Amino acid sequence: MTMPETAGEPALAVAVVTGIDEYQQRLLRGMNPVLRARGIPLVVHANDPYIGGVPASLVRLIRQGRPSGVITSASSAVAEEQTLMELLRELRIPAVHLGRTLPDRTCVRGDNETGMRALMAHLLDERGVRRPVLVRGVVHQQDSIVREEIIREELARRGLQVDSGLVVRGEFGHDVAYRAMRALLRSRRDMDAVIAFNDPSALGALGALADEGLRVPEDVVVTGFDNDQAASLSWPGLTTVDQDLEGQGRAAATALVHEIDGGASRGEITVPSRLIVRGSTVSPGPTGSSFDTAVAMARATQAQLSVQDAILGMNRALIRCRTLDQVVDALASRLDRLGIGRCFLAVYQADDGSAGTFDQARLVLDYRDGEVRERTPDLFPTHRLLPEASRHVISDSGLMVLQPLSVLDRDLGYVLFEGIEGPASVTEVLRMDLSRTLDGVASTLELTDHAATLERLVAQRTEELESA
Structure with a gap:
């Protein structure tokens, strides 16, 4: 069509x-x-x-x-x-x-309600939970609000209340939840469950419990929400709710x-959503299923190590870059290992090397299918994303990610690349490493220009004094 x-x-x-x-x-x-x-x-x-x-x-x-x-x-x-x-x-x-x-x-x-109520019935009626820790998500976020309301309702239906001292903020993040749980465990250990509002925060809590010497599910049961891939590959596997993303x-x-x-x-x-019960709330399953899980975990770990190696290689290459051409070469030489087939880098920069307006950009990398293509040096409107001759790639690809590049309040440009498969860390490295490197290149150019200006002013003043 x-x-x-x-x-x-x-x-x-x-x-x-x-x-x-x-x-x-x-x-x-x-x-x-x-x-x-x-x-x-x-x-x-x-x-x-x-x-x-x-x-x-x-x-x-x-x-x-x-x-x-x-x-x-x-x-x-x-x-x-x-x-x-x-x-x-x-x-x-x-x-x-x-x-x-x-x-x-x-x-x-x-459907937060169906999945969350099924989860609470599993915890309260089947596992006998009475003192759960709540690891909240983002405070204003609708899903976080609804999930907490259902937890409180299900506890109240059974004559139980949430202990305010067992409520921590997880912000839907692994590291935030880990730190919050470690802090809580320094003062209290009377909880029998951790109900996290998403899987990353549940896995963060799982790590904190392990580091504090508590066993899951023997001492404390743990649940998440979303059914991320990591939920099935953690040990023990994470009981969660699949909301069919x-x-x-x-x-x-x-x-x-x-x-x-x-x-x-x-x-x-x-x-609709559905409850997924795994080893974080029940005893391990048959040996066969445990073996299959172990194999899947090993394969996922191998893939992750490969990506981390590629990311580390890019980081090492970018940190040595002093010019924009070096940045482009370093990026292009490693995109294939990151699983990126098409990638475009645009910077807010005019032809004279000075900072360009944010309404216009210059394409400095056109990478497609393992090759660096010839690019036009002309500026183009940034809302068009690519120069006219390359815009067909957006339609051909079907889906492309636009990642702005900036450091603090300094906008530098953006990277536009194809695909969403693979670890999310790939997007993060493009954002962080490219932003930091481009900022360093821009700062070097500014210092060079400033030094040249000072040199001209000194020479001019010297000439004026000599002719006086």
Whole structure:
């Protein structure tokens, strides 16, 4: 099917996510086939989770690029979400929102209630849990709020209450949850369960319990939510709730196509969830299943080590770069090992080497299928993402990730690459290492220019004094 057009431009859908982790990858895997079947390419704008506010690159992409539709995933900041919603309403761009409940908007959510109530019945009725630790998610995030409400309701139905001293903030993060649990375990050890609001925070808690000498599930049972791959590969395997993230992605993309075609908002769409019981709450299963799990863990570890080796090699190469050409060479020589087939690097830089405006960029790397292609030296509008001669790659690829590059408040450019498969650490290394290296190159150029300016001023003043 041919690609629809908007105001004379080929259609483009934008997915707004905070980083590319397994959670987001699974959502995107569900979206992509639906949009691709309609000939609508998907650009995934990966916001930096450590920079507040809506990124300027995203504002340009939406305001000037005018995509046919936008799918948003819940942000870690309320103000950022509100600003983005206002922009989409102002421009009347069809939008679908994941993990949120908004009036008069199409929203897609996992069925927290069914899965969470099944999880609580398993813990309270089958495992006899009475003193659970709650590892909260992001405070304002809708899923986190609903999950906590259900936990409290299910405890109250059985005449139990949440001990406020056993409630910690995990922020949906492994490291945050690990530190919070270690701190709690220094003062209390009377808990019999840890109920984490997602899998990464559950795995962080699992690590803290192990480091404090507590056994899972013998001393404390642990549960998560989402059914990430790591949940099945941890030891013991993590009891969790599968909320069908791929199904949520499909539902969001289907609803977006409906609105792009002129259909009305579909309100709230709920995708079913189901309980997955593993070794973190029950005794280990048969030897055969344990062996299969061990084999899967070994293979996953081998793949992770291979990626880490490639990332370390890129880090070592980039840290030695002093010029933009060296950065481009170092990046291009290692993309294949990172599993990236197409990658474009654009910098906000004019032809004279000075900082360019954020509305224009220059393409410094065009990498496709193992080869570095010849690139145009001309500036192009950043909301177009690529120079005109290369824009067909976006349609051909179907899905590309747009990762802005910045250091503190300094915007440097962006990397646009194909695919979402593989460890999320690949996206992180592109963001962090490239940003840091480009910032160093830019600072070196600025110092060189400053030194040259001072030298000219000294020479000019010397000449004036000699002629006086």
